[in-house]
Amino acid sequence: MQLLDSATRNYSWGSKALIPHLQGKDSSDKPVAELWYGAHPADPSSVDGQRLDAVIAADPQDSLGRRVEKRYGERLPFLLKILAAAEPLSLQAHPSKAQAEEGFERENRLGISLQASNRNYKDDNHKPELIVALTPFYAMAGFRPLVRTRELFDGLSCSALDHYLGMLDDRPEAESDNLRALFTTWITIPSSNRKELIAAVIASGEDLVARLPREDWRSVVMSTVIRLNEQYPGDIGVLGALLLNHVQLQPGEAAYLNAGELHAYVSGLGVEIMANSDNVLRGGLTPKFVDVPELVKVLTYKAAKDPRVEQVDKSAQANVDGAAVWSYPVPIEEFIIDRVELKGTDSVDLDFDGPAIVLCTGGEAQARDINGKTLQIAPSKAIWLPASEATVSISAVNGGKAEVFVARV
Known part of the structure; x- marks a missing residue:
């Protein structure tokens, strides 16, 4: 196990306060929109000063395990984030796997640089995503009935x-x-x-x-x-917002969005997990590149009453000693995420046949491996657990309280 250093994204819609305050710091002088924990080549995290994608490529079986490597090659299947919105994100949707592969190949063939502002497809992957609220979180998600x-x-x-x-x-x-x-x-x-x-x-x-x-x-x-x-006078996104579910999540509640579902996060702090992709088709509410025809091609138009995901209490599992554990089941294979609340002597043992990331969002947590090595993480800090890692126990530091998210395949 190793400490995992996140990559920071300073988009204009980000909050100057939410992530810094989570970290116990003063507000920033510029927006801090996202912290990325993963191996997407556009902005990978690092362990011991090395890019995580390079670490995985050097020994994919050690990092990912046989099951995950066989299914996904040398790619970590998920990307974990902390997202902080002070202003609305763009009205957007994400492509299916087949649409992403076709769009990525097409834009490569046209010679559009991966860094170009008019690039839609940054990779060949789909991007189903789950957002779990850390503060009250407002989202527009999916077409309303x-x-x-x-x-x-x-x-x-x-x-x-x-x-x-x-x-x-x-x-x-x-x-x-x-x-x-x-x-x-x-x-x-x-x-x-x-x-x-x-x-x-x-x-x-x-x-x-x-x-x-x-x-x-x-x-x-x-x-x-x-x-x-x-904010965006006369923008098409204003009309789009009339048709969407407006969801107000409380801390611990979650919403899931599959490929082709129109959405825009409006405000709040949350932990977001998705398939390992940065593909976004925008339709409005943004100064960034908007490609309405391409957005319309990927949209699904199935109405949903509520995009919320029901939390499943997993506290009675054999590997859980007193901790409160909730899971958020989703209909895709790339990721599973659990939220764990620890207090006193509570602990949870982690032992998976694939990679995992442990992210602290409250208090201070401690990880201990079978050899007695320990690592401590405060809010926004994370630990990388390669597939080869044996059982690791997570607990609160000094019998206090902690909240962590455990992301895995």
């Missing part, structure tokens, strides 16, 4: 939306087609018409917010839509 969108439109009483009411047929056999028709219609109308429509929606939204209780879901949605339009 049309019956609820019709309820929102009815509340707005906006005559400019009347033209689109026929697309709100929520019969199961029609819902996906109607979502596709409505969204693609909105993104293809002339810019001047789109801005007129948004202006009318905002005016009606301001009236709705003034009339409804603050906690009413329609008031929450329209308050966010109004704020988005203040």
